[in-house]
Amino acid sequence: xxxxxxxxxxxxxxxxxxxxxxxxxxxxxxxxxxxxxxxxxxxxxxxxxxxxxxx
Numbered sequence: 001x002x003x004x005x006x007x008x009x010x011x012x013x014x015x016x017x018x019x020x021x022x023x024x025x026x027x028x029x030x031x032x033x034x035x036x037x038x039x040x041x042x043x044x045x046x047x048x049x050x051x052x053x054x055x
Contacts, residue, residue, distance in 0.1 A: 013051035015042040023051060 007030050013023040022043065027036055035053040042049050 011036065011053045013038060013040065014054045015045060016050045016052055017047075018042065018044050020044050021054060027053075 007028050008026045009029055010024060010026055012021045013025065013036070014021045020042065023040055025036075037050055037052045039048055040051045041047075042051070
């Protein structure tokens with residue numbers, strides 16, 4: 001069995017319009033080496049906007 005936390009890292013997702021960090025999630029470094037981008041709800045903008053991974 002694989003050990004927990006070996007290849008998965010915690011990332012933050014920030015709104016592309018207002019730049020506020022709204023969400024945290026994990027991703028697998030091996031399968032997704034690029035920055036993650038998801039369409040999520042931003043409570044500050046009150047819209048569904050693209051959220052990108054930040055460092």
